[in-house]
Amino acid sequence: MMKNSRLANIGFQLAALVLALLFTTLILVATGAPPLEAYKNIILGSVSSLDKISNVLVTWVPLLLASAGLLITFSAGLWNIGMEGQITLGAIGTTWALRLMQDSSLPPALVIVLSILAGMVMGALWASLAGALKTFGGVNEIFGGLGLNFVATALTLWLIFGPWKRPGVGSMSGTEPFPEALWLPMFPDSRLSPWALVLAVVAIVIVYFMLQGTYFGLRLKAVGKNFRAAYMLGIPTWQYMMISFMLCGALAGAAGAVQVTAVYHRLIPSISSGYGYLGLLVAMLVNYQAAWAAPVALFFAALNIGSIQLPIILKLDSSLSGVLQGMLVLFVLMVEGVRQRLMRRS
Amino acid sequence: MDTNTIIIGLAGVLVAAAPLLFAVIGETISERAGVTNLSMNGTILLSAMGGFAVAVTTDSILLGFLAGAGIGAAVALIVAFSSITLKQSQVAVGFVLALVTRDLSYFLGNPFMGLEGPRLPAWDIPLLADIPIIGPLFFQHDLMTYLSYVLILLAWLWIFRTRPGLMLQGIGERPAAAFVRGANVNLLRYFYTVLGGALVGLAGPLYSLSVKAGWKGTISGLDGIGWIALSITIFGGWNPARAAFGAYLFALLQWLGLVLQPSMPGVPSQVLQVAPFPLMILTLLLVNIGDAEWVGRTLAAMPEGARRFFTKLLRAMRASPPAALGVPFESD
Numbered sequence: 001m002m003k004n005s006r007l008a009n010i011g012f013q014l015a016a017l018v019l020a021l022l023f024t025t026l027i028l029v030a031t032g033a034p035p036l037e038a039y040k041n042i043i044l045g046s047v048s049s050l051d052k053i054s055n056v057l058v059t060w061v062p063l064l065l066a067s068a069g070l071l072i073t074f075s076a077g078l079w080n081i082g083m084e085g086q087i088t089l090g091a092i093g094t095t096w097a098l099r100l101m102q103d104s105s106l107p108p109a110l111v112i113v114l115s116i117l118a119g120m121v122m123g124a125l126w127a128s129l130a131g132a133l134k135t136f137g138g139v140n141e142i143f144g145g146l147g148l149n150f151v152a153t154a155l156t157l158w159l160i161f162g163p164w165k166r167p168g169v170g171s172m173s174g175t176e177p178f179p180e181a182l183w184l185p186m187f188p189d190s191r192l193s194p195w196a197l198v199l200a201v202v203a204i205v206i207v208y209f210m211l212q213g214t215y216f217g218l219r220l221k222a223v224g225k226n227f228r229a230a231y232m233l234g235i236p237t238w239q240y241m242m243i244s245f246m247l248c249g250a251l252a253g254a255a256g257a258v259q260v261t262a263v264y265h266r267l268i269p270s271i272s273s274g275y276g277y278l279g280l281l282v283a284m285l286v287n288y289q290a291a292w293a294a295p296v297a298l299f300f301a302a303l304n305i306g307s308i309q310l311p312i313i314l315k316l317d318s319s320l321s322g323v324l325q326g327m328l329v330l331f332v333l334m335v336e337g338v339r340q341r342l343m344r345r346s
Numbered sequence: 347m348d349t350n351t352i353i354i355g356l357a358g359v360l361v362a363a364a365p366l367l368f369a370v371i372g373e374t375i376s377e378r379a380g381v382t383n384l385s386m387n388g389t390i391l392l393s394a395m396g397g398f399a400v401a402v403t404t405d406s407i408l409l410g411f412l413a414g415a416g417i418g419a420a421v422a423l424i425v426a427f428s429s430i431t432l433k434q435s436q437v438a439v440g441f442v443l444a445l446v447t448r449d450l451s452y453f454l455g456n457p458f459m460g461l462e463g464p465r466l467p468a469w470d471i472p473l474l475a476d477i478p479i480i481g482p483l484f485f486q487h488d489l490m491t492y493l494s495y496v497l498i499l500l501a502w503l504w505i506f507r508t509r510p511g512l513m514l515q516g517i518g519e520r521p522a523a524a525f526v527r528g529a530n531v532n533l534l535r536y537f538y539t540v541l542g543g544a545l546v547g548l549a550g551p552l553y554s555l556s557v558k559a560g561w562k563g564t565i566s567g568l569d570g571i572g573w574i575a576l577s578i579t580i581f582g583g584w585n586p587a588r589a590a591f592g593a594y595l596f597a598l599l600q601w602l603g604l605v606l607q608p609s610m611p612g613v614p615s616q617v618l619q620v621a622p623f624p625l626m627i628l629t630l631l632l633v634n635i636g637d638a639e640w641v642g643r644t645l646a647a648m649p650e651g652a653r654r655f656f657t658k659l660l661r662a663m664r665a666s667p668p669a670a671l672g673v674p675f676e677s678d
Contacts, residue, residue, distance in 0.1 A: 031453075336432075
């Protein structure tokens with residue numbers, strides 16, 4: 001029986017995948033584009049060369065960091081949509097620390113580590129704003145977070161065009177790049193840093209064990225599942241919510257720090273690249289199971305990189321990957337609804 | 347600034363607020379019935395793109411608006427089906443749809459980027475348009491702006507002054523009681539969610555065929571408006587009149603930002619463009635903070651006069667959502 005229901009579960013998940021593919025295929029057909037050609041380009045665009053594979057991993061790192069953080073807030077029953085802003089503030093914090101220390105006599109390795117830590121602190125502080133609005137102001141974290149996202153974007157633009165502008169005039173291309181000594185060490189001829197990979201993997205492993213095997217994780221889930229009951233049981237609920245916001249913000253900040261130290265080597269206007277929103281989709285898709293976050297994030301990263309080929313080769317917009325990712329989550333939710341309905345019937 | 351400039355500016359505020367009004371009142375109706383349609387940000391983008399594409403292809407403004415309403419209704423139907431029939435989280439479904447419809451609008455809108463499209467013509471209302479000051483302020487706009495005035499009144503009357511409106515309040519506040527009184531709660535929720543979605547869907551073409559004419563993909567300047575509209579719905583306390591006030595206030599502040607920009611050369615334009623967002627957080631804070639425990643304690647510690655003033659202020663700002671918002675209803 002148990003085995004049957006597990007098989008059935010996999011069947012339902014597969015059905016959702018098929019439905020999502022069907023939907024995007026219909027969209028492609030409707031626009032007169034060749035669907036198979038489009039899918040082939042997405043797949044080849046993500047795995048056909050070492051360069052492309054490394055680009056997928058470059059995308060995977062911040063996405064996995066974001067997903068890991070969001071697993072914590074989701075466990076506490078919180079919708080941390082302010083993730084984008086927290087990633088951005090992480091990037092700003094890292095850039096700030098690098099600017100402060102780049103002319104100092106400190107060893108570059110120490111400067112990089114301190115800058116990443118600065119990014120994590122800034123991310124955590126920005127997240128605590130959304131947390132404080134929620135716990136002390138009664139402002140739903142969805143709206144507080146969204147507002148703070150837009151504020152973070154404005155802050156970035158102001159820094160790039162104002163105090164941190166390039167010699168001469170500020171431009172959308174970002175701040176002046178940092179000297180190579182302050183970059184995270186890379187694999188040759190790529191933007192992929194082994195250190196960034198390690199950071200992301202360590203983060204998801206820690207989050208996995210924290211949620212599965214610790215008292216803290218258990219109590220956090222209790223807060224998320226039944227806030228009132230957790231409060232009655234004497235769990236300091238608002239403290240737990242604040243901590244989960246700040247842990248998530250710290251991981252978001254790490255994602256932003258990686259974007260600065262390993263990928264762009266400067267602050268650019270859209271430094272968060274939508275990884276916060278995409279991370280929310282990943283966390284929903286894995287149904288808050290940390291073990292699945294790494295492979296699903298990898299799949300999403302591959303879709304993102306693969307779809308870059310669409311405008312180049314087929315003159316299609318690359319947002320198709322977003323449509324496929326979103327529809328996948330939507331159909332997983334709907335299929336889950338159908339499954340629950342069937343179970344209630346039987 | 348002379349009087350004429352102010353009148354033209356304020357008239358522009360009324361026009362700019364019109365799409366927001368459709369969106370905010372549509373969402374108010376849907377939430378009154380107990381369903382949050384969180385997809386609004388993407389819905390407005392997709393209906394703006396769809397309405398523009400249809401209007402360009404058919405050269406018919408009317409079809410453009412109908413397409414927008416249809417798209418809004420269709421997205422709302424997915425929200426309704428997933429939350430009412432399949433009992434999935436409205437927040438989850440709505441958020442995913444907000445992202446999907448946004449990406450979909452960019453993908454499908456690609457061939458229509460930067461095309462020259464038809465524009466909603468101005469239509470002065472005879473006689474009324476000639477009244478000094480009042481005429482240029484209210485009656486020298488377009489049909490949709492006039493409809494937006496009417497919509498505020500109609501929605502308010504419907505919700506607070508009619509029997510079906512009372513039922514609408516009932517299914518959002520106490521669905522079980524409404525059920526006992528003979529309401530088909532879930533069917534009504536479907537109806538009002540789709541109706542609200544259609545109204546939200548009208549906001550899109552109103553942007554792409556009038557207020558911000560054209561479709562320019564990611565730089566259309568529409569991304570974010572839906573989230574603001576959602577906040578205004580909360581600020582509006584689920585009352586069309588107060589929501590309309592919020593929408594007008596927002597449009598007014600945006601205009602003021604634009605007017606004041608030249609006098610603040612140190613502030614980059616990008617900063618002023620996002621100024622509404624901290625404002626949005628602040629208003630939500632004002633609306634909600636009265637319920638927080640520590641505020642009650644602080645108030646109690648205040649001297650008599652100050653306490654009375656702040657209590658009154660917070661009570662005036664406060665708004666509570668329909669009690670059954672987001673809660674699925676089962677008749678058995």
